[in-house]
Amino acid sequence: MSTDPPTSYSPAKVEAKWQETWEKQGTNRFTQDDLRAPDRPYYNLMMFPYPSAEGLHVGNIYAFTGADVHGRFRRLTGHTVFEPIGFDAFGIHSENFALKQGIHPMDLIPSNVANFTRQLRRIGGMFDWDHMVDTTDPAYYRWTQWIFIQLFKAGLAERKEAPVNWCPSCMTVLSNEQVIAGACERCDTPVEQRTIAQWFFKITKYAAKLLDNLAHLDWSDSTKKAQVNWIGRSEGALLRFPILPPGGVAAGVDDAMTVAADALPTDTDQISVFTTRPDTVFGATYMVLSPEHPLVDEVTAPEQADAIREYSEVAAKMDLVARQKTEKAKTGVFTGGYCLNPATGEPIPIWIADYVLMGYGTGAIMAVPGHDQRDFEFASTYGLTIRRVVAAPGEDADTPLDEAYQGDGSLVKSEHFDGIPVADAKPAIVDWLAGRKLAEAKVNFRIHDWCISRQRYWGPPIPIIYCEDCGTVPVPEEDLPVVLPRVEDFKPDDSGVSPLARVEEWYRTKCPECGAVARRETDVSDTFLDSSWYFLRYPSTDSDDKPMDEDITRTWLPVDCYIGGNEHAVLHLLYARFITMALHDMGHVDFEEPFVRFRAHGLIIREGAKMSKSKGNVVIPDQIIEQYGADTLRIYLMFLGPFEEGGDYRDEGIQGPHGFLHRLWDTVINAEDGTPDPDVERKLHQTIAQVTAQIPTLQYNTAIAALMEYLNSVRAGGRTAVRAEVEPLVVLTAPFAPHIAEELWSRLGKDGTIFGQNWPEHDPEKAKESSVEVAVQVNGKLRGTVRGPAGMSQEMAEELARKEENVARYLDEGTVTRAIYVPNRLLNFVVGSADA
RNA sequence: GCCGGGGUGGCGAAAUCGGUAAACGCAGGGGACUUAAAAUCCCCCGGGCUUAGGCCCUUGCGGGUUCAACUCCCGCCCCCGGCACCA
Numbered sequence: 001m002s003t004d005p006p007t008s009y010s011p012a013k014v015e016a017k018w019q020e021t022w023e024k025q026g027t028n029r030f031t032q033d034d035l036r037a038p039d040r041p042y043y044n045l046m047m048f049p050y051p052s053a054e055g056l057h058v059g060n061i062y063a064f065t066g067a068d069v070h071g072r073f074r075r076l077t078g079h080t081v082f083e084p085i086g087f088d089a090f091g092i093h094s095e096n097f098a099l100k101q102g103i104h105p106m107d108l109i110p111s112n113v114a115n116f117t118r119q120l121r122r123i124g125g126m127f128d129w130d131h132m133v134d135t136t137d138p139a140y141y142r143w144t145q146w147i148f149i150q151l152f153k154a155g156l157a158e159r160k161e162a163p164v165n166w167c168p169s170c171m172t173v174l175s176n177e178q179v180i181a182g183a184c185e186r187c188d189t190p191v192e193q194r195t196i197a198q199w200f201f202k203i204t205k206y207a208a209k210l211l212d213n214l215a216h217l218d219w220s221d222s223t224k225k226a227q228v229n230w231i232g233r234s235e236g237a238l239l240r241f242p243i244l245p246p247g248g249v250a251a252g253v254d255d256a257m258t259v260a261a262d263a264l265p266t267d268t269d270q271i272s273v274f275t276t277r278p279d280t281v282f283g284a285t286y287m288v289l290s291p292e293h294p295l296v297d298e299v300t301a302p303e304q305a306d307a308i309r310e311y312s313e314v315a316a317k318m319d320l321v322a323r324q325k326t327e328k329a330k331t332g333v334f335t336g337g338y339c340l341n342p343a344t345g346e347p348i349p350i351w352i353a354d355y356v357l358m359g360y361g362t363g364a365i366m367a368v369p370g371h372d373q374r375d376f377e378f379a380s381t382y383g384l385t386i387r388r389v390v391a392a393p394g395e396d397a398d399t400p401l402d403e404a405y406q407g408d409g410s411l412v413k414s415e416h417f418d419g420i421p422v423a424d425a426k427p428a429i430v431d432w433l434a435g436r437k438l439a440e441a442k443v444n445f446r447i448h449d450w451c452i453s454r455q456r457y458w459g460p461p462i463p464i465i466y467c468e469d470c471g472t473v474p475v476p477e478e479d480l481p482v483v484l485p486r487v488e489d490f491k492p493d494d495s496g497v498s499p500l501a502r503v504e505e506w507y508r509t510k511c512p513e514c515g516a517v518a519r520r521e522t523d524v525s526d527t528f529l530d531s532s533w534y535f536l537r538y539p540s541t542d543s544d545d546k547p548m549d550e551d552i553t554r555t556w557l558p559v560d561c562y563i564g565g566n567e568h569a570v571l572h573l574l575y576a577r578f579i580t581m582a583l584h585d586m587g588h589v590d591f592e593e594p595f596v597r598f599r600a601h602g603l604i605i606r607e608g609a610k611m612s613k614s615k616g617n618v619v620i621p622d623q624i625i626e627q628y629g630a631d632t633l634r635i636y637l638m639f640l641g642p643f644e645e646g647g648d649y650r651d652e653g654i655q656g657p658h659g660f661l662h663r664l665w666d667t668v669i670n671a672e673d674g675t676p677d678p679d680v681e682r683k684l685h686q687t688i689a690q691v692t693a694q695i696p697t698l699q700y701n702t703a704i705a706a707l708m709e710y711l712n713s714v715r716a717g718g719r720t721a722v723r724a725e726v727e728p729l730v731v732l733t734a735p736f737a738p739h740i741a742e743e744l745w746s747r748l749g750k751d752g753t754i755f756g757q758n759w760p761e762h763d764p765e766k767a768k769e770s771s772v773e774v775a776v777q778v779n780g781k782l783r784g785t786v787r788g789p790a791g792m793s794q795e796m797a798e799e800l801a802r803k804e805e806n807v808a809r810y811l812d813e814g815t816v817t818r819a820i821y822v823p824n825r826l827l828n829f830v831v832g833s834a835d836a
Numbered sequence: 837g838c839c840g841g842g843g844u845g846g847c848g849a850a851a852u853c854g855g856u857a858a859a860c861g862c863a864g865g866g867g868a869c870u871u872a873a874a875a876u877c878c879c880c881c882g883g884g885c886u887u888a889g890g891c892c893c894u895u896g897c898g899g900g901u902u903c904a905a906c907u908c909c910c911g912c913c914c915c916c917g918g919c920a921c922c923a
């Protein structure tokens with residue numbers, strides 16, 4: 001034992017002591033040399049927090065603790081674990097908060113970061129503070145801008161017009177999430193749509209790879225599925241509908257049919273549509289263009305022009321969210337124009353309607369009201385032809401439709417395709433039309449290109465210069481970073497352009513190519529760009545001259561384990577994968593996928609309800625830590641429920657883990673030399689086995705239960721522990737409660753940090769039970785139990801069972817027809833009734 | 837509507853290659869120790885019967901498979917999270 005007198009457990013003292021010791025000894029810090037030559041490197045990553053003014057939320061602590069437990073376990077089992085942390089501090093939330101409080105973000109963020117840092121140190125994470133990242137630091141965003149330029153040079157960044165939500169009262173662009181029921185979330189003003197030129201990253205180029213690679217990733221299933229849905233691959237065809245020249249219809253349907261009989265003209269203008277149901281093309285009785293479709297003007301007849309213009313204006317004014325409400329009744333206007341159904345050769349009317357979205361497929365659809373519910377509703381409203389072209393067994397072409405039939409069946413009214421099942425008809429019809437160049441098979445993706453422009457202040461300026469003569473020129477890499485200037489008036493205004501556009505001395509610059517007067521891009525980039533590569537930067541923060549050190553990156557990446565919230569299942573994780581793939585294809589990294597393993601943690605609620613500031617039921621971690629200590633909080637959070645499912649924080653419950661640590665302290669401090677009790681030793685080895693198996697699978701709650709159970713048996717009846725019984729227990733507890741474990745370890749007279757390779761090994765022989773209790777059932781009902789040697793034979797078990805009075809009574813009621821024996825577990829007699 | 841996740845004691849939850857449902861913990865009750873309290877230790881703690889031995893019921897609801905179902909299959913209901921006119 002150490003010379004320290006046995007004192008009672010004081011979390012505050014123990015935790016302060018060890019946090020200081022780790023800091024002083026650099027226990028968790030990596031030098032350049034450490035990073036270059038690690039033994040069994042393990043990159044343990046958690047999603048970095050956004051440093052709000054409120055401080056760390058228990059949700060953050062929950063996530064970080066869960067990740068830290070994993071990291072500490074890996075370290076105890078012999079890995080060199082790199083566990084960095086940082087701050088995702090740019091973005092609209094900080095900016096809005098700063099506006100509201102009247103504090104400049106450049107003042108606000110550092111104080112938030114300082115507070116977060118203090119809190120993060122207090123929870124005892126194994127963070128390497130020498131490799132911290134702050135996305136608002138020019139030394140970091142210099143490389144965020146560098147990434148933009150690499151993508152620009154690779155043709156993966158382009159500038160184009162795109163619609164945005166605009167609040168005329170707040171005079172700002174809103175994201176879709178900030179639009180509630182068509183109104184601004186802050187002032188309730190109806191939102192409008194504006195069209196602004198913005199920068200996009202062509203993530204759609206990687207859609208197929210982003211989807212296909214998922215199959216090989218060790219990720220939470222729910223996360224993978226969310227990505228699959230988001231990418232939204234659908235197989236179908238592109239069909240072309242030739243536009244009939246004005247007056248073409250007047251000539252009559254017969255003429256049109258004649259045209260169809262020959263080859264349809266391919267040189268006239270056509271409208272392309274994407275469909276997953278090419279088999280229903282014979283039922284396409286009209287066509288719908290999105291109001292924004294470029295061909296709207298061309299197909300509109302003069303007498304319909306006013307109505308079309310009016311409808312388009314209303315649609316354009318509507319915000320993007322309200323427009324996409326499904327419950328809304330379908331509306332539209334006839335353009336007066338016609339096109340030819342490529343299959344039937346019939347002229348069909350062209351409408352515009354806002355239920356067709358410019359953002360998906362080609363922005364135009366062939367409407368098949370007989371087999372698409374949306375088209376059915378629209379056709380019913382406007383009296384358009386509804387034609388059945390698929391019939392289920394027992395139906396025929398004349399079976400009436402009172403809603404769209406979207407099920408399986410065979411084709412009808414489809415000329416020589418009649419009778420062919422839907423699945424076979426799809427390729428057959430595409431082939432047939434492809435022969436006349438009116439169709440081709442096509443895979444479409446739902447995912448859009450990534451708009452990274454923000455008409456805001458608090459972000460890294462997009463490193464682009466516009467020159468009258470040279471056009472769009474990237475800022476030369478040696479001129480990076482383009483520093484975000486300190487601007488006191490950073491409030492957005494009615495112009496819809498970035499606040500930086502008001503700072504002439506900043507945006508006026510020289511063209512890097514010709515030296516002429518030029519103008520900087522005044523938009524900043526999306527926060528998701530900051531976070532799409534931070535994990536690449538962590539191990540290389542010592543390098544000022546490059547974003548990633550090649551050797552170090554090769555050594556540490558990809559990330560071994562990434563833990564975070566499922567709210568980022570789609571955007572953040574997809575963007576990070578995309579950026580990594582793009583960097584891979586440009587030769588900057590040698591892997592395509594950044595995260596080998598990803599696990600989503602669950603959510604913490606409180607007393608059955610979601611925590612929120614407005615409800616005033618937020619757990620303040622500092623208070624809990626003061627009262628019970630970080631170790632208790634860590635264990636309690638991990639004990640609440642399965643880590644991947646979250647848990648219900650109940651204030652009283654913390655007593656359990658708190659008591660556990662007190663008893664652990666007491667037991668270890670008073671432990672004596674001696675020989676372990678055989679029963680306790682058996683339990684010990686069972687516990688080692690369970691905890692060792694359950695930590696890697698994040699089953700922390702049951703692992704902790706096992707530790708408690710073991711401590712209970714060590715202390716049973718008030719007995720004094722033997723040191724050999726509790727030394728391994730201290731190590732098993734260390735990932736969850738690192739401070740007390742260190743303290744007890746040193747009081748046990750051990751040298752150095754406990755987080756060396758000290759994980760105990762379990763001996764299966766010692767874990768074996770010598771006698772077992774076997775449940776005895778008669779006809780599946782429990783009638784007794786018998787105890788016998790482990791692994792006893794069925795004969796022996798039956799013999800013991802028959803001696804049980806209660807069992808015997810039921811056996812006497814009939815004859816045993818069979819007996820099922822599960823060794824060491826259960827014996828079930830199947831008894832036929834005596835009369836039978 | 838679609839895609840995930842989930843429904844088990846007063847509460848948080850265990851147990852799913854089908855094998856004694858409720859481990860561990862909270863709250864509650866009783867006891868030991870104590871002048872007292874705290875801490876600690878021991879016992880009880882799903883429901884209904886029963887003098888006892890014991891019996892019956894119970895994992896959202898209804899069916900089914902099986903010697904045996906929280907676990908598998910079919911059909912529903914409810915809650916949470918995400919997406920949502922995606923052609």
